Amino acid sequence: MNYKRIYLDHAATTPIDSRVKDAMEPFWDEKFGNAGGLYEEGRLAKEAMQNSRETITKFIGAKPDEIIFTSGGTESDNLAVFGVAEAALKNLPKAEIFQDFSQRDGARLSNSPAGEYAGLKKSSAEAKIKPHIITTKFEHHAVLTPCEQLAREGLDVTFLDVGEDGIVNPEDVRKVLRPETVLVSIMYANNEIGTIQPIAEIGKIIKDFRMAKAQNKQYPYFHTDACQAAGYLDLNVNNLGVDLMTVNGSKIYGPKGIGFLYKKTGVKIKPQIIGGGQEMRMRSGTENILLIVGMAKAFEIAQAERESETDRLTPLRNYFISEIVKKIPKVVLNGHAIKRLPNNVNVSILDIEGEALVLYMDAKGISFSTGSACTSESLDPSHVILALGKPYEFAHSSMRFTMGRSTTKEELDKVLEVLPATVEWLRKVSPVSIDMNAKSMSHPEVFAGENLMVKAKSKSYK
Amino acid sequence: MDVINQYTGEKWYYTDIVKDHFFHPRNLLMEKPKNENEFDARGMVGSPACGDMMEMWMKIGSAVGSDSNNKEERIKELKWKTFGCASAIAATSMYSVMLTENGGMTLAEALKVRPQDVMKRLGGLPNRKIHCSVLADKAFQKTANDYFRKTGQNSRIVIEGARVIDPRLNITDKDIEEAVLEGAQNLEEVQKKLKVGIGASQELITEIEQLIRFYADKYYG
Numbered sequence: 001m002n003y004k005r006i007y008l009d010h011a012a013t014t015p016i017d018s019r020v021k022d023a024m025e026p027f028w029d030e031k032f033g034n035a036g037g038l039y040e041e042g043r044l045a046k047e048a049m050q051n052s053r054e055t056i057t058k059f060i061g062a063k064p065d066e067i068i069f070t071s072g073g074t075e076s077d078n079l080a081v082f083g084v085a086e087a088a089l090k091n092l093p094k095a096e097i098f099q100d101f102s103q104r105d106g107a108r109l110s111n112s113p114a115g116e117y118a119g120l121k122k123s124s125a126e127a128k129i130k131p132h133i134i135t136t137k138f139e140h141h142a143v144l145t146p147c148e149q150l151a152r153e154g155l156d157v158t159f160l161d162v163g164e165d166g167i168v169n170p171e172d173v174r175k176v177l178r179p180e181t182v183l184v185s186i187m188y189a190n191n192e193i194g195t196i197q198p199i200a201e202i203g204k205i206i207k208d209f210r211m212a213k214a215q216n217k218q219y220p221y222f223h224t225d226a227c228q229a230a231g232y233l234d235l236n237v238n239n240l241g242v243d244l245m246t247v248n249g250s251k252i253y254g255p256k257g258i259g260f261l262y263k264k265t266g267v268k269i270k271p272q273i274i275g276g277g278q279e280m281r282m283r284s285g286t287e288n289i290l291l292i293v294g295m296a297k298a299f300e301i302a303q304a305e306r307e308s309e310t311d312r313l314t315p316l317r318n319y320f321i322s323e324i325v326k327k328i329p330k331v332v333l334n335g336h337a338i339k340r341l342p343n344n345v346n347v348s349i350l351d352i353e354g355e356a357l358v359l360y361m362d363a364k365g366i367s368f369s370t371g372s373a374c375t376s377e378s379l380d381p382s383h384v385i386l387a388l389g390k391p392y393e394f395a396h397s398s399m400r401f402t403m404g405r406s407t408t409k410e411e412l413d414k415v416l417e418v419l420p421a422t423v424e425w426l427r428k429v430s431p432v433s434i435d436m437n438a439k440s441m442s443h444p445e446v447f448a449g450e451n452l453m454v455k456a457k458s459k460s461y462k
Numbered sequence: 463m464d465v466i467n468q469y470t471g472e473k474w475y476y477t478d479i480v481k482d483h484f485f486h487p488r489n490l491l492m493e494k495p496k497n498e499n500e501f502d503a504r505g506m507v508g509s510p511a512c513g514d515m516m517e518m519w520m521k522i523g524s525a526v527g528s529d530s531n532n533k534e535e536r537i538k539e540l541k542w543k544t545f546g547c548a549s550a551i552a553a554t555s556m557y558s559v560m561l562t563e564n565g566g567m568t569l570a571e572a573l574k575v576r577p578q579d580v581m582k583r584l585g586g587l588p589n590r591k592i593h594c595s596v597l598a599d600k601a602f603q604k605t606a607n608d609y610f611r612k613t614g615q616n617s618r619i620v621i622e623g624a625r626v627i628d629p630r631l632n633i634t635d636k637d638i639e640e641a642v643l644e645g646a647q648n649l650e651e652v653q654k655k656l657k658v659g660i661g662a663s664q665e666l667i668t669e670i671e672q673l674i675r676f677y678a679d680k681y682y683g
Contacts, residue, residue: 448639448640
């Protein structure tokens with residue numbers, strides 16, 4: 001039997017739009033030049049790159065030289081986090097920018113682990129400054145891992161809790177801002193549960209904080225990872241109040257291996273890839289015109305169609321959520337029901353493990369993903385679901401269905417037809433029966449002597 | 463969409479045997495027993511690597527061995543349930559087959575089955591899934607321990623990686639950890655969970671109370 005597969009993992013990646021493919025076509029061989037060349041082939045490449053830059057800036061309200069092309073979301077995030085931190089450290093001794101702080105925290109810093117950064121290795125008179133970064137516990141690993149590394153290297157990093165509904169409270173950000181805070185990095189929409197963060201509100205808080213400062217008014221910078229948001233939300237940087245923003249091609253029906261970092265004029269970052277000085281010296285390497293043109297076209301289409309796609313997908317999302325809860329017992333929606341991307345459904349189907357369900361459904365022609373520990377490289381379950389204050393099993397049982405341009409109601413109905421019986425079967429296989437309102441693990445005692453790495457009890461909300 | 467096994471080039475992440483046991487698990491216990499005595503022993507373990515959990519039930523046959531003086535304890539039934547991935551499900555399924563096929567192994571034989579033997583029968587597992595096959599082995603050790611305890615064969619109980627705290631009763635730090643994870647918060651509650659009065663001397667009581675505090679803080683602090 002020849003049947004069409006049902007793909008519900010658009011948050012992982014999307015197929016290339018045929019219009020994007022057409023736009024890319026001449027750049028394989030016909031227009032292959034190096035944008036650095038002075039001759040015609042080079043000029044053609046440079047022109048295509050310039051046009052792509054302008055297309056992007058038109059939608060986000062930026063200037064063309066504020067767009068740095070990178071190899072994707074991860075590189076953009078790394079460039080933002082490491083770039084800001086390293087530039088701040090480099091400027092510290094001579095600028096004395098964190099004077100107030102240096103009086104107060106000098107003692108604490110001297111005990112910090114030796115960092116590889118020059119700023120932290122200076123003599124005691126100078127090494128009094130410890131830049132501070134704010135991010136969240138449920139950030140994408142492309143931001144989280146660099147922040148964790150900076151923390152190990154001696155910087156001060158605050159990992160904010162998120163609400164039970166998967167949304168960061170802007171007031172929590174205000175409370176942890178300090179004179180020495182150099183960067184706040186909070187994602188626009190979460191990649192696992194799709195919850196939309198109040199970026200504009202946080203942007204306003206940061207702006208007010210900067211205005212009220214006596215010195216070093218440029219800090220803190222505000223970065224947002226907008227990879228998941230690009231297809232559905234307003235990305236105008238002036239409305240959002242961000243200084244840095246990450247976007248990539250692979251989530252918006254563009255090519256993989258390409259992204260950009262918006263960097264507001266004047267924002268100081270240290271480049272992470274150096275050499276020929278391309279991209280305003282912020283990212284060296286011959287520009288990949290083929291992918292740049294593809295991403296720009298994809299971005300143009302995604303932003304132009306974002307409202308109509310939102311209108312089409314929102315009722316489908318709500319339908320799928322209400323039906324799955326109706327048809328399958330013990331299903332818990334992860335994240336806010338409305339303040340989430342129109343294409344994202346993330347549920348914990350309790351008592352079963354994600355990988356097993358994914359593989360059973362895969363055999364039936366349906367693709368989606370899970371936050372189960374078994375499928376992650378690290379064997380850790382979804383840090384996003386755990387950050388919501390859910391017990392371990394909820395993360396192990398979390399399933400993400402993300403719709404896209406090709407998704408129809410018929411497809412969702414097919415999933416809703418196949419899923420309940422498969423879940424029922426896997427529940428027969430499972431020895432676990434956890435309560436829907438559980439706040440702790442179902443059988444912690446079975447891990448005795450095994451050096452369990454997670455807490456038996458999840459965090460509690462007051 | 464096929465997933466290619468990077469080691470064998472096969473078109474699935476798992477071998478055909480793993481796939482077969484995953485989609486058609488053998489010896490699965492469909493309904494948990496209502497009566498505690500329906501099976502001779504039971505054990506449940508969790509995997510520290512990924513948080514998978516497995517429960518096992520065993521029935522021992524009263525068959526007499528070839529040597530009529532030597533009464534053998536052969537495994538008549540080995541049933542299980544697993545909260546885990548495809549490898550964990552398939553490995554447990556295969557493990558249960560190996561222990562019960564051809565009239566069933568003796569307990570002594572069964573305790574010698576290593577995870578590698580299960581892996582071999584499965585045609586291999588992806589490297590990062592090897593820990594899944596260890597879980598069945600551990601669940602069985604715990605089930606066997608339960609059987610030995612119930613039948614008064616205390617000397618045959620094997621508890622790996624544990625330190626004996628109360629030598630009089632063979633109580634280990636693992637027993638205390640387990641009691642704490644089951645919800646016990648002080649000496650009295652731990653004693654209740656373990657169904658014995660541990661800690662004869664003041665010295666022992668102090669040590670046990672320290673352990674209780676340590677584990678309570680680790681998992682609930």
